[in-house]
Amino acid sequence: MVLPAALSSSRDLPGLHELAEQIRPVVLARQAVLPVCGPLEQVIPDGGLVRGSTIAVGGVGATSLALQLVAAASKNGSWVAVVGLSDLAPVAVLEAGLDAERVAFIDWGGSGRGVDVVAALVGAIDIIVLDSRLSLRDSDTRRLGSRLRERGSILVVVSPGNEPTSQWSSDLVFTVRDSQWEGLGCGHGHLRSRRARVGVGGRGRASRNMQHELLLPAADGQVAVAECEDGGGTVVAFGR
Amino acid sequence: MIATAASADEVVAVIAANRVTATSPAARAEGVEIGLRRREAQRRCPGLQIVDPDPDRDARVFAAIAALVDQFTPRVEMSSPGSLAFPTLGPSRYFGGDEALARLVAADIDGALGSSGWFGAVGVGIADGVFAATHAAELATAEPDHVRVIAPGESALFLSRFPVSALGRPELADLLQRLGLRHLGEFAALKVDDVVARFGVDGRLAHRLARGLDERPPEVGPPPRSFDVIAKLDPPAERVDIAAFAARTAADQLHEQLGGEGLACTRLLVVIETDSGERLERVWRHEGALSSTAIVDRVRWQLDGWLNGPSAQRPTGGVTRLVLVPDEVMPARGRQQGFWGGESEADERAGRALARVQGMLGVAAVTIPERRGGRGPADVVVRVPFVGVDGDDGQGRGVALDAPWPGRVPSPLPTLLPTELLPIQVLDVRGALVWVSGRGTLSAEPSMVRFDDAARGGVSILGWAGPWPCDERWWDQLTHRRRARLQLALTDGRALLVQIEQGRWSVEAIYD
Numbered sequence: 153m154v155l156p157a158a159l160s161s162s163r164d165l166p167g168l169h170e171l172a173e174q175i176r177p178v179v180l181a182r183q184a185v186l187p188v189c190g191p192l193e194q195v196i197p198d199g200g201l202v203r204g205s206t207i208a209v210g211g212v213g214a215t216s217l218a219l220q221l222v223a224a225a226s227k228n229g230s231w232v233a234v235v236g237l238s239d240l241a242p243v244a245v246l247e248a249g250l251d252a253e254r255v256a257f258i259d260w261g262g263s264g265r266g267v268d269v270v271a272a273l274v275g276a277i278d279i280i281v282l283d284s285r286l287s288l289r290d291s292d293t294r295r296l297g298s299r300l301r302e303r304g305s306i307l308v309v310v311s312p313g314n315e316p317t318s319q320w321s322s323d324l325v326f327t328v329r330d331s332q333w334e335g336l337g338c339g340h341g342h343l344r345s346r347r348a349r350v351g352v353g354g355r356g357r358a359s360r361n362m363q364h365e366l367l368l369p370a371a372d373g374q375v376a377v378a379e380c381e382d383g384g385g386t387v388v389a390f391g392r
Numbered sequence: 393m394i395a396t397a398a399s400a401d402e403v404v405a406v407i408a409a410n411r412v413t414a415t416s417p418a419a420r421a422e423g424v425e426i427g428l429r430r431r432e433a434q435r436r437c438p439g440l441q442i443v444d445p446d447p448d449r450d451a452r453v454f455a456a457i458a459a460l461v462d463q464f465t466p467r468v469e470m471s472s473p474g475s476l477a478f479p480t481l482g483p484s485r486y487f488g489g490d491e492a493l494a495r496l497v498a499a500d501i502d503g504a505l506g507s508s509g510w511f512g513a514v515g516v517g518i519a520d521g522v523f524a525a526t527h528a529a530e531l532a533t534a535e536p537d538h539v540r541v542i543a544p545g546e547s548a549l550f551l552s553r554f555p556v557s558a559l560g561r562p563e564l565a566d567l568l569q570r571l572g573l574r575h576l577g578e579f580a581a582l583k584v585d586d587v588v589a590r591f592g593v594d595g596r597l598a599h600r601l602a603r604g605l606d607e608r609p610p611e612v613g614p615p616p617r618s619f620d621v622i623a624k625l626d627p628p629a630e631r632v633d634i635a636a637f638a639a640r641t642a643a644d645q646l647h648e649q650l651g652g653e654g655l656a657c658t659r660l661l662v663v664i665e666t667d668s669g670e671r672l673e674r675v676w677r678h679e680g681a682l683s684s685t686a687i688v689d690r691v692r693w694q695l696d697g698w699l700n701g702p703s704a705q706r707p708t709g710g711v712t713r714l715v716l717v718p719d720e721v722m723p724a725r726g727r728q729q730g731f732w733g734g735e736s737e738a739d740e741r742a743g744r745a746l747a748r749v750q751g752m753l754g755v756a757a758v759t760i761p762e763r764r765g766g767r768g769p770a771d772v773v774v775r776v777p778f779v780g781v782d783g784d785d786g787q788g789r790g791v792a793l794d795a796p797w798p799g800r801v802p803s804p805l806p807t808l809l810p811t812e813l814l815p816i817q818v819l820d821v822r823g824a825l826v827w828v829s830g831r832g833t834l835s836a837e838p839s840m841v842r843f844d845d846a847a848r849g850g851v852s853i854l855g856w857a858g859p860w861p862c863d864e865r866w867w868d869q870l871t872h873r874r875r876a877r878l879q880l881a882l883t884d885g886r887a888l889l890v891q892i893e894q895g896r897w898s899v900e901a902i903y904d
Contacts (some may be wrong), residue, residue, distance in 0.1 A: 212885045215807040215904040231742040241901060242761040243773040244807035254739070256746050256778055257759045269749050276745030278738075312808060312904045313886075331885035333903070336855035338837065342802045343857075343879055343887055343903060369804050 186225035186278065186306065189249075195350070195364050196324065197357035201225060201279070203304035206297060210284075210316030211328030213348045215240065216368050218310045219248035221326075222279045226250040233258055233273050235266070236283025237310065260286065267292045275303035284311035284319070293320050324354040328368075345370050403437055408445040410764060414474075417513060417533075430764070438867040444776070447473055447689070448696050448755075453512075455697020458674065459705055460504055464497060469659065469675045473693060475529075477522045477677075490518045490541050498538040514538045520547035523601045527554060547604030552577025559598045564591065576602040615655065615721045621646040628667045628710025632695045633751050635664075635711045639691040640684075640747065646716050647684035657682045659720035662691050664698065668709035672698050675719060685743060687716065746778055767800040767862055768877075769889065769901045770809050799862055801877065806889050806901035814899040816890060817842040818878070819850065828876040828892050832861040841880060841888070855881040859892075 185200030193199045201207070201221065209218045215237075226232050232250060234240060235258045246252055258273075260266050266286040273280050274296065288296075297320065300307055309317050316325050328348050335344025346368050353361045405424050406414040412428045422437035434440055450473035458476055461468050465483045470476045480490055487493040494516040501514050517528025517540045524547035532540035542550045551558075554576045557565040573579045580602040587599045623642040629635040650657055659677040676682070676690040691714065698707060750758045759775035766772050818826045820836035827835045842850040858878035865871045875893040877900065882888065887903035 213904060219807070229738070231738065233742075233746070239808045239811050241769055241773075241805065241807055241809045242775055243769050243805050246761055246763070246773055247803065247805055252761050252763070254742070255761060256742075257761075257775055258746075258749055258753070259757045259759070260753060261757060265752055268752060272748045272752070273745050276741045331887075333855070333881040333885075333887045336857055336879060336881045336887075338855060339834075339857065341855075341857055343804065343881065346887075346903075348885075 184304065186230055187228055188221060189224045191366075192221065192224075195352055195362075195366070197352075197360075201306050202323065203306060204301040205323040206300065206307045206309065206320045207324045207326070208284075208309045208311070208316035208318075208320060208322040209326045209328070210311040210314055211326075211348075212313055212331045213328035213346065213368055214310050214314075214316075214326070215244070215312045216248070216346075217326055217328055217348075217350065217366075218281060218308050219245060219250065220368065222281065222308060223249035225279060226254055230254070230278035231256075231276075232279045232281060233277045234281045235269060235273070236260055236286050237281065237312075238283075267296065270296055270307075271299065274299050274305045277305060279306045279308060281308045281310060284309050284314070284317040288319065290319075297321065322354060323356065324352065324358050327351040327353075402441060403439055404441045404443055405433055406443045406445050407433070409762065413445060447693065450474055451693030452697050452700050455694070456504065456705070457501055458697070460500055461497060463500075464493070467675070469677045470690075471522075471677050475526060477525065480518055484518075491539065494518050494539040494541055495537060498532075502538065515540070518542065519550065520544060520604055521601075524551055524604050527551065527558060548577075548580060548602075549604075551602060551604050552580060556602075559601060561594070561598055564595065564598055580604075613720065613722075615650075615718050616653075619646060619649050619718050619721075621649070621716045623714040623716075625710075625712050625714070628712045630699075630710045632692060632699055633755075635695050635714065636688060636692040637748075637751050639695075639714055639716075640688050640744070642714055642716055643684040643687035643691070646687065646718065650718065650721065654723060655718075655721040656723070657687070657718040657721055659718075660687060660690065661715075661717040661719045662694050663713075663715040663717065664691075664695060664711055665713040665715075666707040666709040667712045668707065670707040670709065672707075677720075685740075685747075688747075691716075750778065765797060767797050767864065769801055769805045772800075772805070799860065801860070801889065804903070806887075806903045808902040808904045810899055810902070815844045816897050816899055817844075818880075818890065818892075818897050827895060828859045828861070832859060832876060834859055838878065838880070841882065841890075851886075852883045853880050854883055 184203040185198055186203065187193075188196060188200050207221070209221070222230075222232050227249060229251075231254045233256045234245070237257075238259050240257070242257070245255055256277075258269060260269055267288060270280060270282065296307075307320070309320055309322070311317050316322070316327055328350050330347075330349045332347045333343050333345070334347065335341050348366055348368050350364050350366050350368075351361065352358060352364065402416060403419040403422055403424070404416040405412045405419050407430050410430050412424060412426055412430070412433050415424050415426065419437060419440060422440075424433045424437050424440060428436075430442070454470075454473040454476075458468060458470060461476060461478065464487070465478045467482075468476055468478045480493060484490045484493040487496055498514055498516040501516075505512055505514065513533040515529040515532035515535075515538050517525045517530070517532050519525040519528050519542035524542060528540040528542050528550065532538050552575060555565075556568045556573060556576060556579055558576060559565055568574075568579055573582075579599065582599070584596065584599060588596050591598070621642045623638045625635065625638050629638065646657070657678075659675060660682055661673060661675050664672045672694065674694050676694075678686060682690070695711070698705070699711075700706075746758050756777050758778040760778045761773045762776045764771060764774050818838045819840045819842060820826050821839045822836075823840075824836065826838045829835065838853055838856055840850040840852055856878055859876035860878075861874075861876045863874045865873065873893065875891045877889060877891045880888045880890055888899055889901040889903070890897055891900045
């Protein structure tokens with residue numbers, strides 16, 4: 153068979169390599185990750201959300217960060233269920249880029265069945281965004297944690313305005329600090345972007361406790377990365 | 393059909409996914425038509441009362457009507473709450489002709505509706521096929537005796553004057569219109585071979601409809617063997633959701649059995665029995681193939697209509713047995729598992745898990761976002777209950793509403809909407825309350841926010857913008873809101889969207 157000249161060298165086809173990566177049948181544990189948007193790849197040690205892991209997000213700005221964390225996976229076809237967080241604005245969920253067809257909000261209404269609800273979702277829903285105000289016994293969190301690892305769902309525990317929860321033994325912990333809004337003058341302009349310092353800690357590779365400066369969201373909707381003045385961290389911008 | 397306790401002269405419309413799906417005659421007289429956008433409908437009729445769609449409620453009300461029609465013929469087929477069909481051959485001979493039968497049915501339903509306190513527009517249409525009869529019935533709602541009979545063999549002629557959008561296939565209708573075929577008659581005049589070559593299987597089905605033939609494609613027939621699925625409930629289920637949960641397993645089993653033989657169910661007989669020996673049978677039919685979620689919905693509607701229906705017909709015992717009998721099947725085609733996009737196994741699994749959570753917490757506890765459009769952050773996207781209706785009918789959820797909303801809050805939008813009112817005080821440098829004049833100007837520059845829980849004291853304001861006055865729905869006394877918004881950035885890093893309404897400040901949303 154004669155190949156056209158253009159196909160004779162696969163070096164000319166970066167897309168083909170990409171495709172080969174995607175359709176490779178063997179999936180290693182480290183590779184069972186759900187994608188995150190470009191800038192966050194640099195912030196998360198594993199470059200994505202590892203299936204079966206628990207992630208805690210806290211601080212002023214935690215809601216925005218949690219939505220950005222799961223947005224790319226949702227766009228890629230993963231289901232997201234938000235349990236609790238009854239004050240979460242649905243418009244912000246769609247603005248962050250989650251797919252409206254695969255998002256569900258669950259209002260447990262303070263009934264004591266929070267554990268059962270989460271247990272029912274684990275395995276069927278890829279990402280469960282949980283309100284940290286849902287009080288669980290330690291035995292429940294341990295049981296749910298092992299169920300998560302077994303079934304490969306990801307739990308994102310959000311504490312808007314508060315320190316990240318320590319109730320769960322989280323693999324990744326994000327703490328948003330020093331939020332600064334830009335674009336607002338005294339009587340003019342409107343909120344455009346926010347610069348925040350995000351601490352990333354956790355277990356394993358994440359235990360080094362890195363600090364990053366993030367634009368959450370960025371003003372122009374573009375994704376940008378820049379070096380941070382005080383060493384090590386990066387400035388990351390999120391698109392809207 | 394509108395299932396709400398409204399009188400005939402109230403202006404009511406059911407709006408789903410921003411489009412009017414049903415109206416009361418009074419609303420129709422005001423110019424509110426099916427398919428209008430919400431804003432347009434409200435423009436034409438400012439006093440319009442809007443009702444959210446609720447298939448369960450419709451099913452409950454409609455069950456009583458189905459029971460009435462059962463007295464005329466045992467072969468009633470339900471397609472969805474609001475419409476049912478039956479073959480007239482037998483009953484019309486007994487009752488003295490098509491016209492007489494239709495009059496009797498219409499008068500009976502009208503009488504029952506009048507005494508039940510519910511309101512609905514009744515129309516009975518008789519024609520060669522279900523499609524033509526449905527359209528005849530729609531026209532009949534406007535007739536004085538609610539009856540429209542199309543003589544045998546004249547269905548094609550009757551349909552030929554309808555626009556192609558009547559086929560209920562928006563994409564096909566759009567294409568046909570661009571090809572210059574505006575009416576069903578013009579589409580029906582095409583040759584079958586040409587239609588199949590250009591529009592495929594679905595096009596052929598639509599072509600059959602346009603020619604006034606039954607929509608049932610020729611390959612539909614009785615199942616080759618018995619596929620009946622029986623679910624026994626022990627202990628007997630008293631509540632709808634418990635019985636519906638058992639139905640889910642049965643529906644999955646039936647779907648799997650049929651799928652194994654390459655078949656899909658188009659007509660389904662659902663039999664429900666109670667421990668005191670009562671029995672309710674109902675035939676459900678679907679234009680396409682019934683998916684397993686669609687089967688469960690049908691069972692739930694039937695249960696809901698029976699268990700929560702009029703007390704005279706309500707069963708005395710709990711449900712002990714559910715039988716699903718596929719009545720008509722056709723070769724399954726087209727409904728393949730999604731590969732890239734479309735419905736996939738993951739979607740089905742997620743839908744099932746969410747339905748299970750609904751079983752635990754109640755139907756209203758699981759919601760999904762729906763774009764509505766509006767100025768405030770709470771209006772643009774709202775939460776609507778997750779209902780697994782058919783799963784595949786794509787009700788336009790998530791379709792961007794491109795209409796501009798002058799004066800809307802600029803992007804990025806806030807992430808938290810407090811569920812209860814958070815009263816605050818916005819103060820100027822001297823500590824006096826800031827207010828907004830009738831002309832939309834601030835009395836002084838805001839410099840501090842004091843939250844209502846006095847313990848937290850005040851927080852200084854770094855930057856602010858506004859006031860953005862917003863005078864909405866001034867034409868309606870009940871829903872009229874006049875307020876002004878301010879965006880505030882506070883020294884503690886938080887940003888708020890606050891509003892003043894009737895002289896009182898409160899937090900509308902938080903940028904978290």
